[in-house]
């Protein structure tokens with residue numbers, strides 16, 4: 564059975580914990596490929612070029628955009644972020660499920676371009692919890708934190724444009740729910756219609 568891998572788009576405001584949920588999902592469950600994005604922002608301590616992101620200059624990033632090398636891209640808090648097209652398409656063609664962890668503007672571009680994408684939005688359990696997590700993260704200065712809080716509210720206003728909502732009350736619950744979505748999406752007629760045809764062809 565030759566079927567294309569899923570394209571799962573995961574968004575959620577900064578501080579909702581989607582990075583942790585995703586990391587846990589990738590550790591616990593096999594067969595998912597997390598796309599490595601390109602960005603013009605500076606690496607944070609511990610981030611590795613080619614693993615966390617491809618850290619690019621602005622000129623190089625925009626050159627890739629001009630050459631049609633990005634599946635989507637967006638400017639977020641004064642930096643560009645984008646999904647390199649080739650690796651995503653190659654993995655999906657091999658039947659491997661691909662996850663994009665991207666912000667809302669880019670996610671909406673994917674929704675337009677790839678109608679079969681599975682759109683998932685991670686919500687914090689409350690505003691108070693989101694604020695707490697943003698401050699606790701402590702990797703940015705106060706001004707950046709408050710800018711990210713405003714951005715988080717703006718992003719959550721788009722949550723209903725997605726297909727699924729995962730509430731990150733505990734990482735464990737969120738991982739199970741996210742995995743449940745992936746499993747269900749692998750069983751849709753869109754995914755398995757070809758299998759039905761193959762079986763019927765044996766008649």
Ligand code: 5GP
Nearest residue numbers: 600601636637639644645646664665666669
């Ligand atoms: P951070 O700077 O905290 O790593 O990421 C900031 C935001 O950029 C997050 O919401 C993250 O999901 C988003 N992001 C990361 N990679 C991409 C990408 O390739 N495209 C888009 N549109 N957003 C991305």
